[in-house]
Amino acid sequence: MRLEDITDPQQLKRLTPRELDRLAGQIRRKMVDVVAKTGGHLAPSLGVVELTLALHSVFNSPVDKIIWDVGHQSYAHKIITGRLQSFSSLRQYGGLSGFPKRGVSVHDAFGTGHSSTSISAALGMALARDLRGEKNQVVAVIGDGAMTGGMAFEALNHAGHLGTHLIIILNDNEMSIANNVGALSSYLSRIRTDPMYYKGKEEIENMLKRLPAIGPRVIKLIDRIKDSLKYLVVPGMIFEELGFTYLGPIDGHHIGNMMSVFERAKWIKGPVLVHVVTKKGKGYQPAEANPDSFHGIGPFEAGTGAVNSSKGPPSYTEVFGHSLVKLAEKDERIVGITAAMPDGTGLKYLAKSFPERFFDVGIAEQHAVTMAAGLAANGYRPVVAIYSTFLQRGYDQVIHDVCLQKLPVILALDRAGLVGEDGETHHGLFDLAFLRIIPNLTIMVPKDELELSQMLTTAFTVEGPVAIRYPRGKGIGRCLEKAYERLPLGKSEILRWGNDLAIIGVGPIVYEGMKAAELLADKGIECAVINARFVKPLDEETLIQFAKRGKKIVTLEEHVVTGGFGSAVLEMLHRHQINDCRIINIGLPDEFAKHGKSDLLREKYGLTFTAIEERVLKQFYPRTSLGKYPVEK
Numbered sequence: 001m002r003l004e005d006i007t008d009p010q011q012l013k014r015l016t017p018r019e020l021d022r023l024a025g026q027i028r029r030k031m032v033d034v035v036a037k038t039g040g041h042l043a044p045s046l047g048v049v050e051l052t053l054a055l056h057s058v059f060n061s062p063v064d065k066i067i068w069d070v071g072h073q074s075y076a077h078k079i080i081t082g083r084l085q086s087f088s089s090l091r092q093y094g095g096l097s098g099f100p101k102r103g104v105s106v107h108d109a110f111g112t113g114h115s116s117t118s119i120s121a122a123l124g125m126a127l128a129r130d131l132r133g134e135k136n137q138v139v140a141v142i143g144d145g146a147m148t149g150g151m152a153f154e155a156l157n158h159a160g161h162l163g164t165h166l167i168i169i170l171n172d173n174e175m176s177i178a179n180n181v182g183a184l185s186s187y188l189s190r191i192r193t194d195p196m197y198y199k200g201k202e203e204i205e206n207m208l209k210r211l212p213a214i215g216p217r218v219i220k221l222i223d224r225i226k227d228s229l230k231y232l233v234v235p236g237m238i239f240e241e242l243g244f245t246y247l248g249p250i251d252g253h254h255i256g257n258m259m260s261v262f263e264r265a266k267w268i269k270g271p272v273l274v275h276v277v278t279k280k281g282k283g284y285q286p287a288e289a290n291p292d293s294f295h296g297i298g299p300f301e302a303g304t305g306a307v308n309s310s311k312g313p314p315s316y317t318e319v320f321g322h323s324l325v326k327l328a329e330k331d332e333r334i335v336g337i338t339a340a341m342p343d344g345t346g347l348k349y350l351a352k353s354f355p356e357r358f359f360d361v362g363i364a365e366q367h368a369v370t371m372a373a374g375l376a377a378n379g380y381r382p383v384v385a386i387y388s389t390f391l392q393r394g395y396d397q398v399i400h401d402v403c404l405q406k407l408p409v410i411l412a413l414d415r416a417g418l419v420g421e422d423g424e425t426h427h428g429l430f431d432l433a434f435l436r437i438i439p440n441l442t443i444m445v446p447k448d449e450l451e452l453s454q455m456l457t458t459a460f461t462v463e464g465p466v467a468i469r470y471p472r473g474k475g476i477g478r479c480l481e482k483a484y485e486r487l488p489l490g491k492s493e494i495l496r497w498g499n500d501l502a503i504i505g506v507g508p509i510v511y512e513g514m515k516a517a518e519l520l521a522d523k524g525i526e527c528a529v530i531n532a533r534f535v536k537p538l539d540e541e542t543l544i545q546f547a548k549r550g551k552k553i554v555t556l557e558e559h560v561v562t563g564g565f566g567s568a569v570l571e572m573l574h575r576h577q578i579n580d581c582r583i584i585n586i587g588l589p590d591e592f593a594k595h596g597k598s599d600l601l602r603e604k605y606g607l608t609f610t611a612i613e614e615r616v617l618k619q620f621y622p623r624t625s626l627g628k629y630p631v632e633k
Contacts, residue, residue, distance in 0.1 A: 004084065006080050009081055020053045020054075024049045032284050034088050034090055035075075036300050040075070040090055042297055044070075044144050044280060044295060045075035046282050046284055047282045047291075049076045049283070051278060053080070054258035055169070059262070065122070065136065065137070067118045067139065070146055071113055082105065093596025097423055097595055099113045110122075110125075114425060116147070116150070122138045122155075123158065126166040139169060142169070142170060143173060145340055156239070159271045165269060165272075166272070167265050168272065172277050174277070236248065244270070245270065245271070245272045249275040250277070258276065262274070284305075290305075312477070313449065314449065314475060315474050316414070316471060316474075320346045324347075329353075334460070335383070336350040337385070338386070339361055339362065339365045340362050346385065365386065365391065366397050369401060373409060376407040381408055382409055385412040387428065388413040388416040388431045389419075406463075406464045410466050414472070416470055417558035418601050419598065420598040423593075429560050431467070431559070432469070437563075441466070442465070442537070445534075449478055450480055462489065476511070491533070491534070492504075493531040493533060494528065494531075495530065495531055499528075499549055500527060501554065502546035503527050504543060504556070508558070512612060513554070513556050528550070532565065535565050544576060551582060554616060555583070555584070559588060560587060561590070570585070586606065
C-alpha cells in the first residue's frame with residue numbers, strides 16, 4: 001500500500017508486518033523531505049516509525065488512547081492519522097503543529113510538548129475509564145530521556161500502588177536504559193505475557209490456598225524463588241517492584257514482535273511496562289551518526305544532512321556560554337547546571353573547559369534548581385542555564401529553596417520571548433510575570449548580546465538570586481570589547497531624549513522602539529527611549545521623571561502584557577500616585593501564542609516598529625479633521 005492511500009490508522013490492520021515495513025520506509029522519506037525544509041525534531045521521530053505502526057496496528061485509536069510524551073516523536077503518528085497532506089506545513093504559521101494537540105485530531109489523546117507528563121495523563125485517563133466501566137486501552141509512550149524526569153517516577157509509583165491497567169511503552173533509544181540481555185529474558189517475557197500462564201498461575205494459587213497450613217507457606221516459597229530468579233536474569237526489576245509487569249527488552253524496529261507483545265499486554269491485569277529498544281535517527285544515515293544534532297534541527301540539505309547555516313553575529317546562547325567560561329577562568333566558585341541541554345543552553349563550552357564544574361542533571365528542573373541552592377549555600381556560585389519555558393517546572397524550588405534563603409543562584413533563561421516554530425509549549429512568555437513577584441530576586445533583561453555579557457558579569461556581584469532572560473537567535477553584532485564591564489544595579493539607560501512621550505522597554509524590542517521614535521520624530525513627536533535593563537528593581541527615579549515630563553508612556557516587552565514589565569511600571573506609578581500619565585502597554589495578549597517564524601509572529605502581535613508607531617498615533621495623536629496629527633505644523 002502506498003503512503004498516500006493511508007487516511008486512517010484502521011487501514012494498517014489489513015497490512016502484514018512486511019507491508020508495514022515497506023510503509024515505514026515511505027514514512028521516513030517523507031519525514032526527511034519535509035523536515036529538511038521546515039526544520040523540526042527529526043531524529044526522535046525517525047526512531048519510532050515501526051513502533052508507531054505497531055501501536056496503531058494493534059490498538060484502536062481513537063477509542064484506545066495513545067499519549068506521546070514530549071510529543072516530538074509523533075511525526076509518524078501524525079502522518080498515518082490523516083495529516084499526510086498537511087505535513088508539508090509542519091511548524092509553519094497556520095500549518096501543522098510539531099506536537100500533539102487535542103483540538104487538531106481525535107487521535108491526539110493528550111497535548112504534550114514538555115517532558116515526563118505522559119504516565120500521569122495516562123493514569124488519569126485509565127482511572128476515568130474504570131470509573132465509567134469502559135474497557136478501552138490507555139497507552140503512554142515515553143522515552144528519549146523523559147524517564148529522567150521525577151514526575152514520571154511519581155506517576156509510576158502511584159500507578160503501581162493503584163494497580164490500574166494501563167500500558168507504558170518505554171522507548172529506549174540508547175539514551176537511558178541498558179541493552180537487551182539476551183534470549184532468556186525474551187523467553188521469560190513470552191511466558192509471563194501469555195494469558196494461559198496467568199490463568200494457570202491463579203488456578204494453582206487457589207488450589208494451594210485450600211490446602212491446610214502448608215498452602216500459604218508454599219506460595220511464599222514459590223514467590224521467593226520466582227523473585228530471586230527474576231533478580232538474577234530479568235532486567236527492569238525496578239518496575240516490577242513498583243507494581244508493574246515488565247516486558248522486554250524487545251527490538252523496536254521489528255514490527256511483528258512488537259505487535260505480538262502489545263497484543264499480549266492487553267490481557268495482563270494491572271499496569272504493564274513494555275521496554276522497546278530503538279535507534280534514534282533510524283533509517284537516515286546523517287541522523288543515525290549524529291542523533292543529538294538531528295534531535296531538533298533547522299533546515300538542512302536532505303541528500304547530505306548538511307545544515308543550512310547562515311553567517312552573522314554569534315547567538316545569544318553562544319555569547320552566554322563563552323562569557324561564562326571567561327568568568328569561570330577567574331572564579332573557581334562558578335559552576336554550571338543544565339537539565340539535559342548542554343548544547344541548547346551553551347553550557348557545552350563550560351563542560352569542555354571545566355568538566356568538573358559542569359553538571360547535567362537530566363530532565364529534572366526541580367532538582368537542578370535545588371541542587372544549585374545547595375551549592376550556593378556552601379559557597380559556590382551556580383548558574384542554572386535553562387529555557388524560560390522549562391523553568392516553570394521548577395517554580396516552587398525557585399521560591400522556596402533559592403529566593404526565600406536569598407541564595408546567590410543565577411538563573412540564565414534562554415529562549416525568553418517568542419521562539420518560533422515550536423509554538424505554544426516552548427515560547428518563553430510568562431517568566432517576568434511569575435518571577436517578579438518573588439522577593440529577593442533581581443531580574444535583568446539585555447537589549448543585545450553585549451548587555452547579556454555585562455549582565456552576567458554583574459550578576460556575580462549580587463549577593464542574592466538573579467534571573468537574566470534573553471532570546472533565541474543571533475545578536476545584532478555588537479562589539480564585545482566591553483563585555484565584562486559591570487552595570488550599575490537597578491539603573492536604566494537613556495538612549496534618546498524627548499519631551500512628548502517616553503518609550504520604555506526591556507530586551508531587543510528596545511531597538512524597535514528606537515526605530516518607532518525616529519518615525520514619530522518625522523511627524524513632529526519627540527520621544528525619549530529608555531532601555532530599562534532591570535525589571536526588578538525598577539529604575540523608579542528615571543521612570544518617574546519621564547512620566548511627569550511628557551505624561552505619556554509606552555512600555556515594550558516580548559512577554560505577555562498581563563503581569564509583565566508594563567504591569568510593573570503601572571504598579572510603580574500608582575504606588576507613587578502618578579495617576580495623570582497615559583500609558584500604552586505593548587506586548588503579547590492574554591493567549592497562548594501560535595507557532596510560526598518569530599519575525600512573522602512579531603508582526604502578527606504588533607511588536608514591530610511600524611506597529612508601535614501606529615499604536616502611538618492611534619491612541620495618543622488621532623488625526624484632526626484636516627488629516628494632520630495635532631503636532632504637525
